[in-house]
Amino acid sequence: QIQLVESGGGVVQPGGSLRLSCTASGFPFSSYGMHWVRQAPGKGLEWVAIISYDGSKEYYADSVKGRFTVSRDSSKSTLYLQMSSLRTNDTALYYCARDIVSSRRIEGPEWGFDDWGPGTLVSVSS
Amino acid sequence: DIQLTQSPSFLSASVGDRVTITCRASQGISSYLAWYQQESGKAPKLLIYAASTLQSGVPSRFSGGGSGTEFTLTISSLQPEDFATYYCQQLYSYPRTFGQGTKLEIK
Numbered sequence: 734q735i736q737l738v739e740s741g742g743g744v745v746q747p748g749g750s751l752r753l754s755c756t757a758s759g760f761p762f763s764s765y766g767m768h769w770v771r772q773a774p775g776k777g778l779e780w781v782a783i784i785s786y787d788g789s790k791e792y793y794a795d796s797v798k799g800r801f802t803v804s805r806d807s808s809k810s811t812l813y814l815q816m817s818s819l820r821t822n823d824t825a826l827y828y829c830a831r832d833i834v835s836s837r838r839i840e841g842p843e844w845g846f847d848d849w850g851p852g853t854l855v856s857v858s859s
Numbered sequence: 860d861i862q863l864t865q866s867p868s869f870l871s872a873s874v875g876d877r878v879t880i881t882c883r884a885s886q887g888i889s890s891y892l893a894w895y896q897q898e899s900g901k902a903p904k905l906l907i908y909a910a911s912t913l914q915s916g917v918p919s920r921f922s923g924g925g926s927g928t929e930f931t932l933t934i935s936s937l938q939p940e941d942f943a944t945y946y947c948q949q950l951y952s953y954p955r956t957f958g959q960g961t962k963l964e965i966k
Contacts, residue, residue: 845893845908
């Protein structure tokens with residue numbers, strides 16, 4: 734059974750940093766690209782970042798580019814999101830999600846995200 | 860960035876009704892469109908990918924259609940568990956944008 738579990742959320746002051754983790758199980762983690770998606774309270778979904786299955790390539794939303802870094806450790810089946818220079822509008826529930834296709838080059842189009850974690854809440858407030 | 864506009868944003872319907880949600884893209888995205896269902900307090904769930912392919916385990920009362928810039932999600936006969944928020948997402952280019960959502964409520 735595929736399982737994704739996020740952790741690391743919490744309350745942080747504006748300008749602060751936080752590292753989120755997403756621990757995966759039930760599938761070959763090193764074969765799948767992984768995404769971060771966030772949802773501000775009461776709002777819609779916003780795609781944040783993707784990292785390729787082999788960790789060689791990443792893409793980011795403009796709203797987080799230069800502040801957030803996505804990485805992965807396949808030996809631990811864990812995805813990370815390092816967040817720095819946090820702003821109040823980064824407050825959201827952060828989900829990790831799996832690419833529907835394995836071993837895909839992420840430069841091109843894709844088909845969807847087929848498994849999601851329950852999310853971890855990040856609150857940026859003074 | 861590619862903008863996705865869903866209509867309607869709110870939909871009130873009864874069990875057994877047939878409903879259709881539309882998603883329009885600001886430029887052509889071929890068939891690189893997915894639909895998700897999000898129940899209150901839960902993570903999104905993939906329903907449809909490649910515009911019209913039903914994800915494994917999703918009931919056949921859900922169907923998707925369209926290509927290019929106009930897409931639809933149809934639920935043929937609403938069940939109580941279908942009352943949720945639905946999002947379309949384009950996967951043609953970065954950033955992978957979502958529509959604003961359609962909240963489906965019980966009439």
